Amino acid sequence: MESPPRAWAEIDLGALRHNLRVAREASGTPCMAVVKANAYGHGLVEVARTLEAEGVAFLGVANAGEARVLAQAGAKTPIYLLGPSLPEEQEEIVARGWVPCLSSLEEARRFDDLARAERTTLRVHLSVDTGMGRGGFLPNDAPTALDAIRTLPNLDVTGLGSHLPSADEDADFTRRQFELFDDLAGMLGASRPFQHIHLANSAGLLGFRSRTANLARPGLMLYGSSPLPAHQDRLQAVMTLKSRVSLIRELPPGHGVSYGRTFITERPTRVATIGIGYGDGYPRHLSGSGVEVLIRGARCPLLGRVTMDQIMADVTDLPDCKVDDEVELFGARIPVAEIAGKAGTIPWEIFTRVTERVARVYS
Numbered sequence: 001m002e003s004p005p006r007a008w009a010e011i012d013l014g015a016l017r018h019n020l021r022v023a024r025e026a027s028g029t030p031c032m033a034v035v036k037a038n039a040y041g042h043g044l045v046e047v048a049r050t051l052e053a054e055g056v057a058f059l060g061v062a063n064a065g066e067a068r069v070l071a072q073a074g075a076k077t078p079i080y081l082l083g084p085s086l087p088e089e090q091e092e093i094v095a096r097g098w099v100p101c102l103s104s105l106e107e108a109r110r111f112d113d114l115a116r117a118e119r120t121t122l123r124v125h126l127s128v129d130t131g132m133g134r135g136g137f138l139p140n141d142a143p144t145a146l147d148a149i150r151t152l153p154n155l156d157v158t159g160l161g162s163h164l165p166s167a168d169e170d171a172d173f174t175r176r177q178f179e180l181f182d183d184l185a186g187m188l189g190a191s192r193p194f195q196h197i198h199l200a201n202s203a204g205l206l207g208f209r210s211r212t213a214n215l216a217r218p219g220l221m222l223y224g225s226s227p228l229p230a231h232q233d234r235l236q237a238v239m240t241l242k243s244r245v246s247l248i249r250e251l252p253p254g255h256g257v258s259y260g261r262t263f264i265t266e267r268p269t270r271v272a273t274i275g276i277g278y279g280d281g282y283p284r285h286l287s288g289s290g291v292e293v294l295i296r297g298a299r300c301p302l303l304g305r306v307t308m309d310q311i312m313a314d315v316t317d318l319p320d321c322k323v324d325d326e327v328e329l330f331g332a333r334i335p336v337a338e339i340a341g342k343a344g345t346i347p348w349e350i351f352t353r354v355t356e357r358v359a360r361v362y363s
């Protein structure tokens with residue numbers, strides 16, 4: 001008989017479907033579901049299958065390796081590459097008909113050559129840099145670049161995209177960015193309209209409205225965390241990270257707990273040892289942060305530092321707590337944003353750092 005894992009992530013696919021509906025309602029458009037980085041740690045294939053069954057317009061990935069996993073799993077939804085393509089990836093992209101975004105004429109010419117060699121026409125999107133500074137043509141260069149790319153016979157420019165650097169931090173800048181993008185989309189699409197026009201990530205689609213976009217690119221919100229706190233109540237957590245109590249002991253006052261002895265008991269303390277640590281992706285930066293774990297519905301404070309495989313929590317006020325009790329680290333009842341804040345990072349990173357040792361359990 002196989003023993004169950006010490007740490008696991010319960011993935012609620014019903015919550016994922018709910019969050020997609022919220023994204024569609026909020027944006028008023030179809031969605032490209034962003035499933036890069038193993039679907040933000042939730043499991044690329046299972047998440048993509050669920051979203052594909054809901055009829056998303058595209059699956060958005062970071063690189064050819066992720067696109068290949070989707071293709072090999074039988075995905076039929078068009079696959080979009082969210083960033084510039086490496087030269088070594090381009091042949092596979094053309095052969096498979098994945099949709100790249102273009103940030104340079106060099107990329108465009110190479111794709112055109114490869115598509116000609118394959119006797120095919122590759123659909124591509126033009127990327128414009130309206131403020132992110134990571135990729136795309138600058139607005140002033142975009143008209144000439146688009147004209148040049150449209151002369152390449154084996155490319156078909158079917159879309160226009162841009163990205164938002166601070167939709168959850170700077171509303172004034174973001175409003176100006178939407179204006180700039182909508183003006184550009186109107187101008188660049190005047191003679192030949194784009195089939196797909198997209199700008200908004202989760203924060204963009206929740207907080208702003210485009211005049212021209214007909215596609216949104218939600219990532220984080222699909223997984224149940226809103227980058228804009230005002231919209232958190234509309235979403236449902238998809239991942240709940242769990243472990244179990246492996247040991248309970250009584251420590252006398254004046255006893256240190258964990259590496260560095262940063263916590264010393266002040267009273268007789270019942271200490272639960274729990275089978276999860278930074279080796280599972282529970283951030284070591286939570287050490288000394290005042291973070292709590294949930295046992296039997298009660299929040300219990302973390303004691304001392306997070307170790308690689310184990311943490312300790314104070315269960316003095318939870319006399320019923322027993323070995324094998326389930327522990328929630330974050331998810332349905334402890335918001336991931338709270339954990340991210342205490343660890344000095346963002347929910348995106350908390351999700352993507354959950355390691356392979358953590359079994360994903362789907363329901």
Ligand SMILES: *Cc1c(COP(=O)(O)O)cnc(C)c1O
Nearest residue numbers: 034082163201202217218219220
């Ligand atoms: C990751 C990514 C997204 C999704 O962003 P969220 O903030 O997670 O919604 C959208 N567009 C691009 C280009 C991205 O890289």
